[in-house]
Amino acid sequence: MAVLTYREALNQALREEMERDDDVFLMGEEVAEYDGAYKVSKGLLDAFGDRRVVDSPISELGFAGLGVGAAMTGLRPVIEFMTFNFSILALDQVLNSAAKMNYMTNGQIGCPIVFRGPTGAALQLSAQHSQACETYYVHAPGIKLVTPGTPADAKGLLKASIRDNDPVAFMEGELLYNLKGEVPEEDDFVIPLGVADVKREGSDVTIVTHGKMVNLALQAAEKMAKDDGVEAEVVDLRTLRPLDIDTVLTSVRKTNRAVYLEEGWNYLGVGAQIVSLIQEEAFDWLDAPLLRVTQADVPMPYAKNLENLAKPNAQRVIEACRKVMYR
Amino acid sequence: MAVLTYREALNQALREEMERDDDVFLMGEEVAEYDGAYKVSKGLLDAFGDRRVVDSPISELGFAGLGVGAAMTGLRPVIEFMTFNFSILALDQVLNSAAKMNYMTNGQIGCPIVFRGPTGAALQLSAQHSQACETYYVHAPGIKLVTPGTPADAKGLLKASIRDNDPVAFMEGELLYNLKGEVPEEDDFVIPLGVADVKREGSDVTIVTHGKMVNLALQAAEKMAKDDGVEAEVVDLRTLRPLDIDTVLTSVRKTNRAVYLEEGWNYLGVGAQIVSLIQEEAFDWLDAPLLRVTQADVPMPYAKNLENLAKPNAQRVIEACRKVMYR
Amino acid sequence: MTDTLHGVAPDTARSLLREMLLFRRFEEKAEEGYAIGKIGGFCHLHIGQEGAAAGCIAPLRGSDYVISAYREHTQAIAKGIEPRRVMAELFGRAAGCSGGKGGSMHLFDLEKRFMGGHGIVGGQMPLASGIGFSIRYRGLDEVVVCFMGDAAVNQGGFHEAMNMSAVWDLPAIYVVENNAYGMGTAFDRVSRNGIEEKSLSYAIPVTVVNGQDVLETYAVFSELAEKVRSGGGPQFVDVRTYRFKGHSMSDPVSGTYRSKEEVEERVETEDPIAILRDTLTDADELDQETLEEYDEAAKSEAQDAFDFADASPVPDDDALYRNVYREINPNGRLFFDGLDRPDFAR
Amino acid sequence: MTDTLHGVAPDTARSLLREMLLFRRFEEKAEEGYAIGKIGGFCHLHIGQEGAAAGCIAPLRGSDYVISAYREHTQAIAKGIEPRRVMAELFGRAAGCSGGKGGSMHLFDLEKRFMGGHGIVGGQMPLASGIGFSIRYRGLDEVVVCFMGDAAVNQGGFHEAMNMSAVWDLPAIYVVENNAYGMGTAFDRVSRNGIEEKSLSYAIPVTVVNGQDVLETYAVFSELAEKVRSGGGPQFVDVRTYRFKGHSMSDPVSGTYRSKEEVEERVETEDPIAILRDTLTDADELDQETLEEYDEAAKSEAQDAFDFADASPVPDDDALYRNVYREINPNGRLFFDGLDRPDFAR
Numbered sequence A, B: 001m002a003v004l005t006y007r008e009a010l011n012q013a014l015r016e017e018m019e020r021d022d023d024v025f026l027m028g029e030e031v032a033e034y035d036g037a038y039k040v041s042k043g044l045l046d047a048f049g050d051r052r053v054v055d056s057p058i059s060e061l062g063f064a065g066l067g068v069g070a071a072m073t074g075l076r077p078v079i080e081f082m083t084f085n086f087s088i089l090a091l092d093q094v095l096n097s098a099a100k101m102n103y104m105t106n107g108q109i110g111c112p113i114v115f116r117g118p119t120g121a122a123l124q125l126s127a128q129h130s131q132a133c134e135t136y137y138v139h140a141p142g143i144k145l146v147t148p149g150t151p152a153d154a155k156g157l158l159k160a161s162i163r164d165n166d167p168v169a170f171m172e173g174e175l176l177y178n179l180k181g182e183v184p185e186e187d188d189f190v191i192p193l194g195v196a197d198v199k200r201e202g203s204d205v206t207i208v209t210h211g212k213m214v215n216l217a218l219q220a221a222e223k224m225a226k227d228d229g230v231e232a233e234v235v236d237l238r239t240l241r242p243l244d245i246d247t248v249l250t251s252v253r254k255t256n257r258a259v260y261l262e263e264g265w266n267y268l269g270v271g272a273q274i275v276s277l278i279q280e281e282a283f284d285w286l287d288a289p290l291l292r293v294t295q296a297d298v299p300m301p302y303a304k305n306l307e308n309l310a311k312p313n314a315q316r317v318i319e320a321c322r323k324v325m326y327r
Numbered sequence C, D: 001m002t003d004t005l006h007g008v009a010p011d012t013a014r015s016l017l018r019e020m021l022l023f024r025r026f027e028e029k030a031e032e033g034y035a036i037g038k039i040g041g042f043c044h045l046h047i048g049q050e051g052a053a054a055g056c057i058a059p060l061r062g063s064d065y066v067i068s069a070y071r072e073h074t075q076a077i078a079k080g081i082e083p084r085r086v087m088a089e090l091f092g093r094a095a096g097c098s099g100g101k102g103g104s105m106h107l108f109d110l111e112k113r114f115m116g117g118h119g120i121v122g123g124q125m126p127l128a129s130g131i132g133f134s135i136r137y138r139g140l141d142e143v144v145v146c147f148m149g150d151a152a153v154n155q156g157g158f159h160e161a162m163n164m165s166a167v168w169d170l171p172a173i174y175v176v177e178n179n180a181y182g183m184g185t186a187f188d189r190v191s192r193n194g195i196e197e198k199s200l201s202y203a204i205p206v207t208v209v210n211g212q213d214v215l216e217t218y219a220v221f222s223e224l225a226e227k228v229r230s231g232g233g234p235q236f237v238d239v240r241t242y243r244f245k246g247h248s249m250s251d252p253v254s255g256t257y258r259s260k261e262e263v264e265e266r267v268e269t270e271d272p273i274a275i276l277r278d279t280l281t282d283a284d285e286l287d288q289e290t291l292e293e294y295d296e297a298a299k300s301e302a303q304d305a306f307d308f309a310d311a312s313p314v315p316d317d318d319a320l321y322r323n324v325y326r327e328i329n330p331n332g333r334l335f336f337d338g339l340d341r342p343d344f345a346r
Ligand SMILES: Cc1ncc(C[n+]2csc(CCOP(=O)(O)OP(=O)(O)O)c2C)c(N)n1
Pocket: B029, B058, B060, B082, B086, B089, C071, C119, C120, C121, C122, C148, C149, C150, C151, C152, C153, C177, C179, C181, C182, C183, C243, C247
């Protein structure tokens, strides 16, 4: 095992897939000469040249659609959104072209494309730069959604996403890029889509989460173990579509209670679907209502004190867990 | 009471609000000279002239944003999307400008704008013209979402939406425009946002729904009454934000079971949030898992036989109700 | 002689005439199919604009790509899709070129390199640039031709796609079928200047063509295609044409936005088929008998397409869930709707 | 004399100098505040581009509107927002012009008609057209000035907004602060032609201005503002300028995308403050003493703003839920997060 940052893990995945397959290219704002706004593509221009690492104009709708067109002819574009906040401008091409192409063409024309970049809030970037975008990418069928929370998952899942034959939205996080973690060194480390990961075992309560929040869930769980002797099980969905609901159900059937933690808004946040599935498929196992910990239902404010109030934190996770445990 | 079509009811609401307030104007594709693609704005150009009824270029992002800019200076634009399918192109201006403006400006600059048009499927319009867009408009705070299912609600709620001081998405339906219904003739008929309507009383099971599906829910309820002697209560949310969850909870506490019916996709369809709220706030009253009836999880196909298979129908609603009643 | 034929060989000219006759008869059959409820949804006819379909596409190679909007029936046929498979698609039948799933607005045939059939105005523009990017990426000598309507140039996607094509010198020809109206909106009400100026901001060369003169159109596109093929970079073309029918089958032919007289006058004087017929006749390259022969052939091919479509089966129920994904991952759940689904749709 | 001053009165010229000095010192203080962690998030400085802020905005009336992107600190001050309230906003304090909720990228003051402060590149363009639409709708003699960066012209929103402004003859001036780079991307890598050609597709007149010469900029904008005010329709301006610092406080000043030498040379020769200083000195309209006086005043005003911001309180907790909506409807639930909220946030 090598210890890598999340950023390095993504960089390795891109490198390896581009070496493996000449049809893979990277396009986005600042990805080439600038090494990426967050340096995820560091060194790729030198390694692969400007044919395969392409700086784009600030034209999200255009270059997302260009990627789809390239994918229609069999290339495997990796389109970087500097952040998914800006991808709302491109959503029409994602939903109406990428996600529907294989269906409208009756399977003649696929769209093997990856849209990647950070989602959600970083630090004090204010309302227009702090939005968690999962909901906009998971509602419609035809596209898959991947949200790794650790360096190892970032590498293994990005490689799988690039090889997947369907459009994949791959959501990272500014606050994850410097996160260090062990990454297997085997020379083709791939994690299949659709497999959740129990990041911590426990029998008292289940915390289900994805992406950046995995690390917050683990903090909360450790604190509960120390302070209250409560053992929380932390289930990291890792991919939201395909969704490994079975692992969630197995855990809930063991703990009989669950909390969904996510960084975004509550109204049709990802947790709403997970709650709806759990109560439908494990109704008789539930000893308490399923609760959700989310961002405050406001656009993200700039002021640090307000931003801290708006974001989920370990204390809120712990309180929700206590509540479903009737403590 | 006068019997009007849903289209006529909307037309009356626009007319009355434009007569009442010179700051209200209507802009969109074909709204003026063509009387609207679906004739909702019939006669308004003649009545108010091209200063206030404005044909736009096919520039959804542009004219949605133009509306927001006009609203920032105190006008009250009504922006018509020929259908909400096309509004995905405009979503950045809706979410990042309209919904966040009042907050980012600390309440200095509001955005009293209405985005309206049909959502969801009509008949054989295929994948790109048949998408239910509620999820994209309700996830983010700062904007309200209204989904009338009858002519009376269409009129009363459009007037309220135009007078509301926040951005409002107002979703209609091609298949609703010819629907006839009684509309109160009182000269200023307004229905406040945030009040659900029990469209049918019943004590055996609650069907919660919104928009176009209200009528399907009523059909299913009548059929159940006739065939199985089951009395279903049909709760029409009417507005999804603000959300009258209390009326839903009251009904569920009476029937102890509920089914959510909507025309769109299941994964983070509106029903997911309602289910999550009901199980959280009425857990102990539930005798069965909450079920959801939605569109098949596929892009809408063109072929009539496939489209019929994809759309929700009365039979599916009835089966879901039977299931939660363990029959 | 060759002057009035714009240097187009008489045989080629006659085959263009046969094509346009087929397009016309095909669309008339589609009109009939819609009228009797065998075709549903939106149905946008190309009648009056056949010159653009024939003249722009005939000069292309089989390996070249064509992508378009929703008024694309005849373009699909021009690029080589059998009329039977196009009509079957309009009927929503399994034998349709999109398996009955796409319909009138979403005709596709990867083998013929007809890349749709797109319903979001301007949506095909970035896709076309992507196809061009892919051709360049692979170093091939192919070309992509992207059709759009005049109203589509006001879409942001047009702007972004044109700019990227210019920056990367993509082998793409962007063709505006300029019929002067977007639904009920005359172009001069939504733009201060003409289509021919819409590529100035990108320094992409523009050519204005009379699309009702199929020979002129053919000549110009033969030249442009080779220019682009040989690395000349993107081209923009303003093809002047006119829509003889309503915007779609559910819209009126004339009304407040254009007068009955205007339509009658244009149909009278600017029918691309009549124009070519006269040109060839004047050039002694066509006689009445041959013309009738051609038209009979066109009619029967259109009728054959209609009969084939009418007789062919609708998609089987399982088709509902087929092709949503190309890859059903072995792990996890991909479909969410609580319905009974075929086994392949987990 | 007046020649080198571009016909600008010496008093006006001197006040422009004082403004630019204030902008420079203010941004230096912001830089300091960011360095010591009192300012967070993204912070984009205007150093080197002060000529554009002063020259474009000074000719406007209080009733005219200005809207911009995220590099707008000095423009906000130029339009009349007190430096204290701008700095307090950067510090995220309640006394900030956006109550601490907007931050560096979202400065607003309705009274001063400074309409933001927008973070989505190009996002302000359609908003500006809307403000122009509203002015025309109400028949007022106001003008809206919309600032954007060079890279923003490649956004679809630019295209759509420009076209609508042309079609409806809106009283808007679209100003590109052309500093030749969008972050690390030289403009000529993302466009085949120059900014000055980007309004050709809309037939909107363009003017190219040397933004480092504030007097030229002032003169041109005085003329353009009156043209637009008197119903002349929209204008497009290519203001040539240069960014002396990194894209944002977290980006390097130079690097692969532009050399240290390039930056040094431009700073050396194209500092708008130095240029005006020399012009006035040569014209015997400025002596060293006065200059130092001005600079001292600028420094102390910037310091005052810094101290004020530093001393002022952060927003109270309830501010979190305030202003999400203007109208809390009496019925139904508007907020969904399961948290304890103040009573007003149901
Ligand atoms: C983004 C979007 N907005 C609106 C529509 C509805 N619509 C379909 S066709 C059309 C007019 C297009 O006119 P034009 O581009 O000139 O093509 P033509 O129909 O004349 O061939 C409109 C407004 C759409 N399909 N997509």
